[in-house]
Amino acid sequence: MPVEQLVRRNRGRYQDLRSILDLSFDQFIATAEDPEHRAGAEKIWRAIDAAGDIYKKHYEGLYCVGCEQFYDEAELDDGRCPEHGTVPDRVEEQNYFFRLSRYAEQLDELIASDRYRVIPESRKNEVLSFIRQGLRDFSISRSQERAKGWGIRVPDDPSQVMYVWFDALANYITALGYADDAEKYRHYWFENPHRTHAIGKGVIRFHAIFWPAMLLSAGVPLPETLFVHGYITIGGSKVSKSVGNVIDPLELVEQYGAEAVRYYLLRAVSATGDHNFTYEGFEARYTADLANDLGNLLNRTVSMIHRYREGVIPAPDDSSPLENGLRDVAEHVPGKLTAALDRYDPQAGLSAVWELVIAANKYVEEAAPWKLAAETKKGDDAADIRLSSVLHALAEAVRIIGALLEPFIPATSEKIFDQLGVPSDGTNWATRYRWGGLVIAGTEVRKANPIFPRLESPRDAASA
Ligand SMILES: [Zn+2]
Numbered sequence: 001m002p003v004e005q006l007v008r009r010n011r012g013r014y015q016d017l018r019s020i021l022d023l024s025f026d027q028f029i030a031t032a033e034d035p036e037h038r039a040g041a042e043k044i045w046r047a048i049d050a051a052g053d054i055y056k057k058h059y060e061g062l063y064c065v066g067c068e069q070f071y072d073e074a075e076l077d078d079g080r081c082p083e084h085g086t087v088p089d090r091v092e093e094q095n096y097f098f099r100l101s102r103y104a105e106q107l108d109e110l111i112a113s114d115r116y117r118v119i120p121e122s123r124k125n126e127v128l129s130f131i132r133q134g135l136r137d138f139s140i141s142r143s144q145e146r147a148k149g150w151g152i153r154v155p156d157d158p159s160q161v162m163y164v165w166f167d168a169l170a171n172y173i174t175a176l177g178y179a180d181d182a183e184k185y186r187h188y189w190f191e192n193p194h195r196t197h198a199i200g201k202g203v204i205r206f207h208a209i210f211w212p213a214m215l216l217s218a219g220v221p222l223p224e225t226l227f228v229h230g231y232i233t234i235g236g237s238k239v240s241k242s243v244g245n246v247i248d249p250l251e252l253v254e255q256y257g258a259e260a261v262r263y264y265l266l267r268a269v270s271a272t273g274d275h276n277f278t279y280e281g282f283e284a285r286y287t288a289d290l291a292n293d294l295g296n297l298l299n300r301t302v303s304m305i306h307r308y309r310e311g312v313i314p315a316p317d318d319s320s321p322l323e324n325g326l327r328d329v330a331e332h333v334p335g336k337l338t339a340a341l342d343r344y345d346p347q348a349g350l351s352a353v354w355e356l357v358i359a360a361n362k363y364v365e366e367a368a369p370w371k372l373a374a375e376t377k378k379g380d381d382a383a384d385i386r387l388s389s390v391l392h393a394l395a396e397a398v399r400i401i402g403a404l405l406e407p408f409i410p411a412t413s414e415k416i417f418d419q420l421g422v423p424s425d426g427t428n429w430a431t432r433y434r435w436g437g438l439v440i441a442g443t444e445v446r447k448a449n450p451i452f453p454r455l456e457s458p459r460d461a462a463s464a
Contacts, residue, residue: 040174047218103213290452314388315441
């Protein structure tokens with residue numbers, strides 16, 4: 001297949017994920033064909049060249065095309081690429097080199113002192129030990145021939161194409177308009193102290209070593225933080241076509257819905273370690289957390305407001321102290337969630353949200369609105385006032401849960417708001433997470449289908 005055709009096909013697959021996974025992002029660029037990127041990649045090359053960090057040299061080495069990376073014999077597993085399990089090509093040619101060795105000490109200092117913060121700590125140590133083994137200059141171009149005409153030409157030498165990582169890394173600034181020092185570049189990069197990259201562990205060397213060294217050379221500010229996530233494994237191995245253990249995420253979405261897949265990836269998967277995927281584990285989470293804990297809670301809340309208050313959220317009796325426990329949890333969760341996200345730990349963030357989900361379910365059992373309704377029928381007015389307070393408290397807890405879930409599972413959040421009659425736009429951010437922050441008494445609730453229907457034929461965990 002011609003390179004261009006292959007690239008177009010794969011690009012389309014990534015682009016399609018936007019709607020499939022209900023993602024939102026500001027920009028999607030195809031670096032090889034983006035004129036702004038091309039101009040930016042040339043600019044950074046020239047800046048690095050002007051700093052005296054580019055020279056030409058004859059080179060011979062082992063190259064993995066899958067990684068687009070040279071390997072030393074010692075880094076291979078039985079002569080094979082540790083990432084791809086394939087035998088690398090022996091490559092010999094005249095290339096341009098980047099003087100990485102010049103930046104070893106500076107990089108060590110920046111990373112060790114957390115001025116360039118690598119998260120988690122284990123990855124930081126991995127990078128430091130790699131730097132301390134000594135950094136060698138690396139090849140940053142290919143012959144036009146070996147690149148098969150694909151890629152960005154080296155400025156002033158059309159016989160050579162830039163090494164794919166050398167131009168690709170630059171996308172972080174070229175996409176912002178680094179080439180002509182655009183306002184966006186100044187705002188989001190040059191003058192912004194919070195520059196964060198999120199990457200998979202397989203490309204850590206490029207982001208923790210090559211990229212900051214390139215920036216130091218070009219006189220461009222470095223990122224502040226590099227967050228490194230792990231891999232999802234299946235049967236303990238990296239998901240790979242050649243191993244044959246692929247689970248197609250698109251099929252997963254088709255079967256369980258994008259919200260369930262998003263929830264699973266953010267809740268069950270540790271942000272920094274590897275995670276072994278099983279269908280049984282996935283379904284267990286789906287059933288316990290989504291169908292039972294969250295789905296039931298919403299369903300019960302809306303149903304009881306219908307049954308006992310004709311579908312209108314009642315006003316609470318302010319003198320009742322019984323809601324304080326639930327309110328207390330609701331008031332602590334937003335802080336915990338924020339702290340977790342500040343640590344790049346969505347798993348802990350969702351666990352915090354579930355503290356409120358669990359507390360609200362427990363509260364239903366303890367407050368037992370059905371008993372209050374029965375006592376009301378017998379003429380107990382105090383029970384009737386209590387019932388209003390309980391239903392109001394439940395609606396308020398569920399509303400806050402909906403708001404807290406928005407960054408993780410936005411479509412679910414919207415459904416929760418819809419059922420509770422909370423307007424999804426024009427929400428006051430200052431009061432969004434606050435108990436009693438949004439007056440919802442008098443609002444009409446809407447009954448709807450379960451947000452996470454039960455699985456019709458769940459897989460048996462025991463047979464896994
Ligand atoms: Zn490889």
